[in-house]
Amino acid sequence: MNPNSDPKSLLHASFHAALQQVAPEHPLQVELERPRQASHGDYACNLAMQLAKPLKRNPREVAQALLAALPASEWVDKTEIAGPGFINIFLKPAAWQGLATRILQAGQTYGRSTLGQGEKIQVEFVSANPTGPLHVGHGRGAAFGASLANVLAFAGYDVHREYYVNDAGRQMDILALSTWLRYLERCDEFVPFPANAYQGGYVHTMADSIFALHGKRYARPAADVLQRIPAAEDDAEGHLDALIAKAKQLLGADYGYIHGFALEEQLGDGRNDLTEFRVRFDSWFSERSLHESGLIDKALDRLRQRGHLYEQDGALWFRSTAFGDEKDRVVRRDNGIYTYFAADIAYHLNKFERGFSRVIDVWGADHHGYIARVKGALSAAGMDPERLQVALVQFAVLYRNGQKASMSTRAGEYVTLRDLRAEVGNDAARFFYVLRKSDQHLDFDLDLAKSQSSDNPVYYIQYAHARIASVLNAWGGIEADLLDADTGRLEHPQEIALLRRLAEFPEIITSAAREFSPHLVAYYLKDLAADLHGLYVACQFLVQDEALRQARLLLIAATRQVLRSGLDILGVSAPEKM
RNA sequence: GCCUACGUAGCUCAGUGGAUAGAGCAUCCCCCUCCUAAGGGGAGGGUCGCAGGUUCGAUUCCUGCCGUGGGCGCCA
Incomplete structure (x- = not known):
């Protein structure tokens, strides 16, 4: 495309030339804005007002001088000095007319820019625990992250889309346990189902599938399961953890099957859901792979060598306060298990080792307190923390009958992304989600979205x-x-x-x-x-x-x-x- | 308490260091002999939370206050 065919670039160059003539000692950035009022022309320039003070001259007088020095252009219809010293430019239709041809010629490349210059950047988004169907909160992260990645790609960045799979933590164990307990019910072994385990119907579905595939192969007597398990009333979380430990003990290697089955089911479900939502990823990065490949040890070694780790109370700590965090953080618990944070340190270091010059994490707003420690870890490892940028997405709050709808995954009473898509359609859902600034709370009124979908x-x-x-x-x-x-x-x-x-x-x-x-x-x-x-x-x-x-x-x-x-x-x- | 974001029309929200602050919905009025009326035109509706400061100029930047959401775990 001929650069002269763009009126803005042309005006920009013209004003630059005029500036050099009128005030060569003040190399200001030329700014051209589109006035809100049509009566103020096609473009307005505030250069005169910016120059007034350093030149100690009346802004309208400066504007006069600038106009006199402005090179003639066949596209400029007229100019005027207005208000406190604006220079308003009125263009002839000819300045715009050629654009239609250029757009049709450029086709889908029209509007693409070289801003990114092919810079390799990663956008990580959604990354929801694969412990149940995606809900409407995840939907916002998905729509925002996907659109952001698309915009960046359109602007000339080499964008890599990634989903971080939290397949290593306690939540996954709770899902595996929940599935197994439902399976036991199927096998007529009744263990009271904990209130803080996953209640959703999809857990029953998985249990039924396992039963259909393997019969009672994974069944164990309920009495054995309950042996020496502390009462749920005294310590609900302890009760759950004891059950998980018991499941691992009774099932042995078979526990891995249940765990893997639940993981694959939920991950596959999420993947299908997102694909239908036109959200695609280049890679799915497993948290567990960080543990198994020794990358966590390697990452912590790196911090240790630089003197940023210390032991206390049997746990291993990262001195994140040295990097602006409000308190130090545990990376390895006294039971020897790495925290989620330790994995995340390794994960982020790995991102940069994979050659991304910049990494964008799309997180829910509830993670904002997490930014300081991750950036701190990058600094501690000797990296520039500015290469990590976090886009926080505020929660989408659902309203049903004018009431806030609960979205607890464990209680299973949330609205899924799939439900939402079925009700309002993919197009409306994608559009609605990005119709708000990401840092703005999103009130999603289900009744409105349903009843007024044609509006x-x-x-x-x-x-x-x-x-x-x-x-x-x-x-x-x-x-x-x-x-x-x-x-x-x-x-x-x-x-x-x-x-x-x-x-x-x-x-x-x-x-x-x-x-x-x-x-x-x-x-x-x-x-x-x-x-x-x-x-x-x-x-x-x-x-x-x-x-x-x-x-x-x-x-x-x-x-x-x-x-x-x-x-x-x-x-x-x-x-x-x- | 500390951290963080937000506060703009009746409602949901855009926007901006500049000139008379916008849109959709809602309310009221008007427009199909015509390529799709899921459209167009018009009217009413505002102390841009409050108070200071910086600036030629502040709704926009800074500080304080008030209000609202979120976060402050050896959870993930």
């Missing part, structure tokens, strides 16, 4: 796409011919408005990538769809005048391209018909 803003955008597809269908010509259209015929105010909106797309992509804000894309698409609908009502596309018809069809074909690119980033489909 959903996502349909407004999809409808714009379908309308264009319908017109191009009715026309039935060859789209490549539109590249020859005379764009000089695009003069209607609505046409110019749409062209200006299309010109914003690359800037939106850059901002969204830089600020980790895919919601900017969603809002942009709403604006773009509004401009298209406005034009649709104002102008007939399939007119008698062939030159005008071709020009207008070119414009809407370009619009369709940008709608597609944007929707694709958000994981929302672009239907031809509605």
Whole structure:
């Protein structure tokens, strides 16, 4: 693309030249903004006001001088000095018209930027414990992470999407135990099911599957299971841990089968769920592999050698307070078992060893206290903690009948992502999730989402796409011919408005990538769809005048391209018909 | 208590160191002889939580206060 064909770049260069002439001793950054008010022109420059103080001159006077020094341009219709010293630029339609052709030529590469320069970055997201179906809270992390990764890829980064599988911890043991206890019930061995074990129906399903596959092979007498188990009333968690230990003891090597079965079932379920939600990962990284490969020992050795570990009360501690954390953290408990944090240290060091120059973790907001210690560990290992960036996603709170709905996984009374998708559809769910800034709480009113799904803003955008597809269908010509259209015929105010909106797309992509804000894309698409609908009502596309018809069809074909690119980033489909 | 985020229209939320702060929903009015009315146009609706500070200029940046959510484990 010819850089001169972009009005903003051209103006930027012009003002830079004017600045050098008027105030060469003040090399300010030239900023061009789009005024909110159409009456303030296409672009506004505040250079004069910034220069007023250092030059000790009246800002309007400086603006006068800048304008005098501004190189002439065939695209500039007029300029004015307004308000305290703004320079407003009004462009001729010709400045925008050529864009439609360029977009159609560029196709899906329009709006892509070189911001990322092929930098290898990793986005890790969802990473939910595979202990049950994904719920609506995970759904937000999934939608946000996937859209963020897409935006970054579109902005020129080499993005790797990863899911960290917590397959090593106590939660997995609790799931394995829960499954086994349900299985025992199936075998007519009744052990009271602990209230703090996993209650969900999917646990029954897994138990039934194991029974169907292996009969009573994994059954043990209930009396044996309950032997010397402390009462749940005295210490519920201790009761659970004792049962887990007993399961391991009675089952021996078979415990690994139950554990593995439950893990694979839940992981597979989550994978299918996410795939249907158009969320894909390049890799699934196992926490257990860190234990088995010795990477945790290696990582801790690295910290030990640098003098950041110490022993106390039988446990091994990381001196994270030396790196700004509020207290030191245990990495190996007095029972010799590594903490989740120890695995996470090894995991993050491993990420960088795999060659990512930057790593983005998408975490739930409840993990914010965790940032300091992970970054601390990176510093302690001699790495730049700034290479890890954490995007915190606030919780999505469900409302049902105006009441907050509980989302406890163990109690099994949450709404699953799958339920939500079935109720409001993948498109609406993906779109709704990213319609909020990630650090903003999301109130997801289920009744509203269900009852008003046809008023959903996502349909407004999809409808714009379908309308264009319908017109191009009715026309039935060859789209490549539109590249020859005379764009000089695009003069209607609505046409110019749409062209200006299309010109914003690359800037939106850059901002969204830089600020980790895919919601900017969603809002942009709403604006773009509004401009298209406005034009649709104002102008007939399939007119008698062939030159005008071709020009207008070119414009809407370009619009369709940008709608597609944007929707694709958000994981929302672009239907031809509605 | 400490940490962290948020507080903008009746509701849900965008946005910005600049000129008259926006959208959707809700309310009221209008527009299909025409490529999809899942559309368009118009009206009403605001002390941008409060108080200071920095600035030519603050809703935006800083500090304090008030309110709300989340986090402060040898859980993951």
